[in-house]
Amino acid sequence: MTTVHSEPSTERIPGRAWTVRIVGHGRSSASVTCSTAACRMPPRSEDLAVLRAFAARHAAAHAKAATVRPNAWCHCRSQRCGAHPDVKTHCAGAVLMILRHDPVMRRVWSVEEVCETCAPLIPNATVLARAERPRRTPERPTTQTPAPARPSIAGGFSSPAALGAGDPAPVRRSRRSRPRRPGQGR
Numbered sequence: 001m002t003t004v005h006s007e008p009s010t011e012r013i014p015g016r017a018w019t020v021r022i023v024g025h026g027r028s029s030a031s032v033t034c035s036t037a038a039c040r041m042p043p044r045s046e047d048l049a050v051l052r053a054f055a056a057r058h059a060a061a062h063a064k065a066a067t068v069r070p071n072a073w074c075h076c077r078s079q080r081c082g083a084h085p086d087v088k089t090h091c092a093g094a095v096l097m098i099l100r101h102d103p104v105m106r107r108v109w110s111v112e113e114v115c116e117t118c119a120p121l122i123p124n125a126t127v128l129a130r131a132e133r134p135r136r137t138p139e140r141p142t143t144q145t146p147a148p149a150r151p152s153i154a155g156g157f158s159s160p161a162a163l164g165a166g167d168p169a170p171v172r173r174s175r176r177s178r179p180r181r182p183g184q185g186r
């Protein structure tokens with residue numbers, strides 16, 4: 001079942017990334033930061049477990065609120081594939097939304113739009129969602145990937161579009177003020 005919508009925007013756009021981090025302050029207290037400056041973070045706390053739980057939830061919320069865009073560039077590639085320095089690859093395939101989290105360090109949660117080729121090479125990455133393919137790509141039918149047909153909308157979020165995933169068309173506010181030459185006109 002492939003209904004290919006002729007998307008008007010075939011332009012490639014940079015892959016997005018959100019990074020949520022636990023930052024320590026001295027010995028006992030820590031806080032959470034998010035790469036999105038507008039996000040509200042809890043105050044500094046000594047309860048690392050609570051902060052970690054918050055950070056994990058926060059990263060998941062960013063992933064849920066964002067829709068994977070089929071025309072996004074691989075974020076991994078934009079970082080020169082530093083996440084998998086040992087394996088050189090050529091970015092290809094569908095765009096995936098992944099969550100990276102090192103279970104040993106347990107300090108950083110990264111949600112990123114990356115390509116299908118990089119995703120399995122990135123350590124500690126979990127695929128959260130997959131974009132519809134922008135174009136037909138030959139794929140071996142033998143690969144048995146239980147690919148989710150579409151990212152299911154989790155409870156609590158009515159629809160990703162309602163959360164501002166799709167930006168409204170930018171309205172040009174600046175009216176071009178016609179330069180009126182002095183001396184001319186009337």
Ligand SMILES: [Zn+2]
Nearest residue numbers: 034035036039
């Ligand atoms: Zn955030």
Ligand SMILES: [Zn+2]
Nearest residue numbers: 076077081118
């Ligand atoms: Zn890569």
Ligand SMILES: [Zn+2]
Nearest residue numbers: 074091115118
């Ligand atoms: Zn890639």
